[in-house]
Amino acid sequence: MKQFIKDKTFINGQWIESSNGQKFLVKNPATGEILAEVPCCGEIETDLAIEGAKKAQKIWEKTTASERSEVILEIYSNILKKKDDLAEILTREQGKPLSEAKGEIEFAASFFKWFAEEARRSYGKTIPSAQKNCRYLTVKKPIGVCAAITPWNFPIGMLARKIAPALAAGCSVIIKPAEQTPLISLAFAQIIDDLKLIPGLVNILTTDNETTPVVGKLLCLSSDIRLISFTGSTDTGKWIYRHSSENIKKLSLELGGNAPFIVFDDADISLAVQGLINSRFRNAGQTCVSANRIFIHKDIHDKFIAELKDKVKKQIKVGNGLDKETTMGPLIDEKAVEKVRNLLDDALAKKAVIELGKEDIRDIKGQFFPPVILSGITPKMDIYHQEIFGPVISIIKFSEENAVVDEANDTKSGLASYIYTNDIKRVSRLSDGLAYGMIGVNYHAISAPEIPFGGVKESGLGREGGDIGLEEYQDIQYICLGI
Structure with missing residues (x-):
């Protein structure tokens, strides 16, 4: 080397x-x-x-x-x-x-x-x-x-x-x-x-x-x-x-980007949970196509969070990237740590619920930021509007298809988006409705040399x-x- x-x-x-x-x-x-x-x-x-x-x-x-x-x-x-x-x-x-x-x-x-x-x-x-x-x-x-x-x-x-x-x-x-x-x-x-x-x-x-x-x-x-x-x-x-x-x-x-990740009540929950973990925690969340706003249908909201917490605890090991057991490394610099911490503090001050990471965020060492899961995210919070670029999952509950499409499009960004559903007609409707350059359907890893990568807006x-x-x-x- x-x-x-x-x-x-x-x-x-x-x-x-x-x-x-x-x-x-x-x-x-x-x-x-x-x-x-x-x-x-x-x-x-x-x-x-x-x-x-x-x-x-x-x-x-x-x-x-x-x-x-x-x-x-x-x-x-x-x-x-x-x-x-x-x-x-x-x-x-x-x-x-x-x-x-x-x-x-x-x-x-x-x-x-x-x-x-x-x-x-x-x-x-x-x-x-x-x-x-x-x-x-x-x-x-x-x-x-x-x-x-x-x-x-x-x-x-x-x-x-x-x-x-x-x-x-x-x-x-x-x-x-x-x-x-x-x-x-x-x-x-x-x-x-x-x-x-x-x-x-x-x-x-x-x-x-x-x-x-x-x-x-x-x-x-x-x-x-x-x-x-x-x-x-x-x-x-x-x-x-x-x-x-x-x-x-x-x-x-x-x-x-400010990618929406939309999971409907007919989706394969385990598939969606794993897709979210892979998307959000890859490179400690420091990717432009990372799932940023997580919209979960109200009928599966609690079940989804329970499975998500369990898998994150088992799969995410924060540490030096050269250590074999590490699955997530540090943020790139102190400025990045400060940004993620500020987004987290703002969300918690505005009544977001911390589902995972409450103890860990009190003792952040260096540039190693722990995985965090938040629920109860609203448009009043900065984290709803900004690209997080860190290992924080922000969950929003929804109930109606047209409304969640409007919420997903409520951003100046339009790079990547993700939908999880087993309804092919819904896939067609959302593909028409989502104002994004790329859509992953029941799949999170959308980048490849063969595809036209890019966004709108x-x-x-x-x-x-x-x-x-x-x-x-x-x-x-x-x-x-x-x-």
């Missing part, structure tokens, strides 16, 4: 320090251990990355789809070969259990495999013409240099979801990882370096939170960058939107994954051919 821990960043095929010599610390959220000091890139490094990416773009866009496919498959293969080392780095800097980290490495690799295959299937069209002396054609062309701004919760999964389609489309990429988790991005850069790809094809700009707005604004304002793909908060997404309007660049934004723009995910990185050119 140590050979992948880098103290330099990767720009234009070179491992370099920042020009001003500034660095920032990367810490293990479970132990506080300092893992590395990495360069704090600024304006000079951003300009170098853009210039390197521009030069690489001119070469890479001329490669054939078959050539790009072969390169991307090599990346896929090398990620899997180094899975154990990469997973350990991920657990150490992000905190998630090692089993989840290995799952994320495999998830990341799957995007390179999928888009290696999709690169060869990027078809244009011949359009029937109304004129006898013309032929109408369209071709898909790489959009140009792209920037990918990735989050800390799935730092290599989201990196892969952005880089793989960009490379497949014929685009060079600049990656700006989150301050908390740059090491896994630099480890990925080592894989790129080992493959001796075109210098500047993949670049990494490591920054701390203070410098991020400076680098982000440069990426937004650069006319050389034709697309920015961002996963993160809605507020930051709006900031990118505003600054990118200066040169009308294309945006792919995967922003915040303030949850973002565009889609990642699937054949649509490739088109995000392409321009369509129309050709009118006189004959």
Whole structure:
């Protein structure tokens, strides 16, 4: 693993320090251990990355789809070969259990495999013409240099979801990882370096939170960058939107969620309980598609909570992600702990009932937050409206289908939603009624490289994954051919 821990960043095929010599610390959220000091890139490094990416773009866009496919498959293969080392780095800097980290490495690799295959299937069209002396054609062309701004919760999964389609489309990429988790991005850069790809094809700009707005604004304002793909908060997404309007660049934004999880009285309760546990406590609840507001039909409300409490007690073991028995790691930093605690305090002050975790929350140590179950949640509570990003289940009792759909839609977000029912007609009605980009029906794990991942309303723009995910990185050119 140590050979992948880098103290330099990767720009234009070179491992370099920042020009001003500034660095920032990367810490293990479970132990506080300092893992590395990495360069704090600024304006000079951003300009170098853009210039390197521009030069690489001119070469890479001329490669054939078959050539790009072969390169991307090599990346896929090398990620899997180094899975154990990469997973350990991920657990150490992000905190998630090692089993989840290995799952994320495999998830990341799957995007390179999928888009290696999709690169060869990027078809244009011949359009029937109304004129006898013309032929109408369209071709898909790489959009140009792209920037990918990735989050800390799935730092290599989201990196892969952005880089793989960009490379497949014929685009060079600049990656700006989150301050908390740059090491896994630099480890990925080592894989790129080992493959001796075109210098500047993949670049990494490591920054701390203070410098991020400076680098982000440069990426937004650069006319050389034709697309920015961002996963993160809605507020930051709006900031990118505003600054990118200066040169009308294309945006792919995967922003915040407030996912409803609706369980009807005809549902398989055990299936729904397990789906909720898997969704809510994965990565300690720090996922954008995590079940956030849990709507339980009044006729099964008490039974559902009883089974949920029993299974959470048996299944969730909080601890260091490197310990084999751990099933849930720490929150990413102290700020995250404070946010979840404030949401919890507000809900309890407004008469929410704590079903599980009452004793544990009195003795929170470090960034380890215990699993908590709340019932009696109302719209007066902050937790009803905000993305929790922590291991707290907030339960709302409902009785009528139309009313629960209205409640589920009562949010500015529209990323993921979940329904549990055995009534196929109800599934059809709710699919029409729920204002969300994705719906999981009797199933919680909705992410995959083959599907168009994304939301509506303030949850973002565009889609990642699937054949649509490739088109995000392409321009369509129309050709009118006189004959």
